Amino acid sequence: MSESQRILLFYWQKNNVLMYQIARQQVKAETSFLSLVALPRLVVIPMMLTFLLAYLLVFVFKLTLHALNNRYLQRHGETVPPPFVGLIDGEALATASAYTLAKGRLSLLRSVVDAALTLIFLFTGPLAWYDGWIAGFELGFIVSGLLFFLLLSVAQSLVAIPFDLYHHFRLESRYGFNRMTFKLWFVDQLKGMLLSLIFFGLLGSGALWLVQAAPQSWWLWVWGLLVGFGLLMTVISPYLIEPLFFKFEPLKLEGLEEAIRGMMSKAGLSVSKVLQVDASKRSGHSNAYFTGLGKQKRVVLFDTLLAQLRGEEILAVLAHELGHMVKRHIRKRLLLMATLALGFCFAAFWLVSWTALPQLVGMEEASFYARVLIVTVLAGIVTFPLTPISSARSRRDEDEADDFAVELHGNGDDLATALLTMSKENLSNLHPHPFYARWYYSHPPVVARVERLRRKD
Ligand SMILES: [Zn+2]
Numbered sequence: 001m002s003e004s005q006r007i008l009l010f011y012w013q014k015n016n017v018l019m020y021q022i023a024r025q026q027v028k029a030e031t032s033f034l035s036l037v038a039l040p041r042l043v044v045i046p047m048m049l050t051f052l053l054a055y056l057l058v059f060v061f062k063l064t065l066h067a068l069n070n071r072y073l074q075r076h077g078e079t080v081p082p083p084f085v086g087l088i089d090g091e092a093l094a095t096a097s098a099y100t101l102a103k104g105r106l107s108l109l110r111s112v113v114d115a116a117l118t119l120i121f122l123f124t125g126p127l128a129w130y131d132g133w134i135a136g137f138e139l140g141f142i143v144s145g146l147l148f149f150l151l152l153s154v155a156q157s158l159v160a161i162p163f164d165l166y167h168h169f170r171l172e173s174r175y176g177f178n179r180m181t182f183k184l185w186f187v188d189q190l191k192g193m194l195l196s197l198i199f200f201g202l203l204g205s206g207a208l209w210l211v212q213a214a215p216q217s218w219w220l221w222v223w224g225l226l227v228g229f230g231l232l233m234t235v236i237s238p239y240l241i242e243p244l245f246f247k248f249e250p251l252k253l254e255g256l257e258e259a260i261r262g263m264m265s266k267a268g269l270s271v272s273k274v275l276q277v278d279a280s281k282r283s284g285h286s287n288a289y290f291t292g293l294g295k296q297k298r299v300v301l302f303d304t305l306l307a308q309l310r311g312e313e314i315l316a317v318l319a320h321e322l323g324h325m326v327k328r329h330i331r332k333r334l335l336l337m338a339t340l341a342l343g344f345c346f347a348a349f350w351l352v353s354w355t356a357l358p359q360l361v362g363m364e365e366a367s368f369y370a371r372v373l374i375v376t377v378l379a380g381i382v383t384f385p386l387t388p389i390s391s392a393r394s395r396r397d398e399d400e401a402d403d404f405a406v407e408l409h410g411n412g413d414d415l416a417t418a419l420l421t422m423s424k425e426n427l428s429n430l431h432p433h434p435f436y437a438r439w440y441y442s443h444p445p446v447v448a449r450v451e452r453l454r455r456k457d
Pocket of ligand 1: 321324398401
């Protein structure tokens, strides 16, 4: 090999190495380019799209149910259902329909606004920015987490305020239900916010502390904290929280004391557990409910209900509420909720530590808090199909309490007429779409319920 050939070879080799290096750089650049652009395109975008589509699917399904219910009411709204014949006329029925439609429109607007804000926050960048902004303060795990969720819930409350104001002072006022002054509304809001802040602080810092202290088993401890808190609230709420808003008094019904005492002792309960509440200070709507566990069990009747019903009807409603007490419906419901919460906590633990979770909203990285937020939205989607199961369970409890009432009170007709009067006074929807009622209703639709009671007589 001549000197000139050797030089040529050297340059050729050097050039080749150079070319090889350039080629390698390009491959490297291409892979890193792939990981930045193509990976999101290939993995993140399908995941994000699936999540977005699932969210939209649930939303569209809710809108369809709403539209179905409205169409059904518009089609049947002028027919007086057989049990109501003689009790309400066409005009009252038209008012009830208009009220149902107006309430539906407001809740529809509310869910559209909520969904739009959620989608914008999650999918268009604000979440990533917010997550980074909170991290920038370097406040430590617990304080950062509290701030993260506190500001979000403040924002959520601010969005809810105009809807709440419209609900009370336009809608409820127009149909003669609102009895609240603006001052009372404002004081209620203030008390509510203060209470939420206290409970949020206690529960939030407790849960975050557990996450930090037991990174591998926090789902179990947080579940214990949630269940303990739920039980504590059930027990203390009637003594510490409800009296902040309402005045509870022993039932004082001229001429009915004897009958109430007789009924209570027949059910093996003490009279001190039946109270009346000054609901009329806020609203004209009437209702009755049963709450509490163990010794704290109590039946509460709205003063508005006492003003609407005859003595025998009040006894029948009381018998129904005692049915919930005797059949231990609160305890059963709490047990079911606790079991579901265990599953939810474990799923949340697993999902929060899943590396790809932020990709659901198109993010590469996310803090623990942002991950929890994504899991919460995901839980809303996944649990929505369970709504009809929970509703059906609740309606079964109502049937059980009705059966108990018929037996204890001696007839079903007084409860039936009480329900008819309450529906008429509350402008209830007498024509819900059967599928809508099956999905959402915690109580059987009134017409079916009255017909069932009358069959029992
Ligand atoms: Zn009930």
